[in-house]
Amino acid sequence: EAQVTQNPRYLITVTGKKLTVTCSQNMNHEYMSWYRQDPGLGLRQIYYSMNVEVTDKGDVPEGYKVSRKEKRNFPLILESPSPNQTSLYFCASSPGTSGATDTQYFGPGTRLTVL
């Protein structure tokens, strides 16, 4: 089954404790992206990747890191989480970003709470 998977689905952590949220897709998509969803703000793009070893900042990259060493994986790293990073996080992938191929497929989400 074609899908985007995220782990963990739920995470409660404490301020300053490094964490990684994994994202994997099995559709051989070139483009992957991370979003955070907050009430009243919708989804905001954190980082995106156009292909292996090619990443760039979205609108809200502060406090986050990403890497794209393999085409299928795009982990989101919080080196020193803070309470304002408490949010619902979504990973998405797309065959590309050129016209007809720009529909994004979303993972199930990771609910992160930073105490």
Place this chain on the structure above:
Amino acid sequence: AQSVAQPEDQVNVAEGNPLTVKCTYSVSGNPYLFWYVQYPNRGLQFLLKYITGDNLVKGSYGFEAEFNKSQTSFHLKKPSALVSDSALYFCAVRDMRNFNKFYFGSGTKLNVKP
């Protein structure tokens, strides 16, 4: 700046009645516009998109959207609502200066009552 606005936090409609979920956009040039739906505890699912061509776009689950350039709107519509349509709906626009960036609206919760 590229952006989308969804002016209604919530839309209530009775089952069987037509529904409209509003979206307006602000972009440079011709926009690429999208509608996604989010069911409880699920990721977003693609409904439809407008790239070019016919202003009326048909999508999944009987939904359609009308692109109106003069009003900079892309409202989502369905002729007859179902209770199962109850969900959170997001409008999104692609950044036409950087195709890798997308902007989402704040979301509209659709409640369809039996």
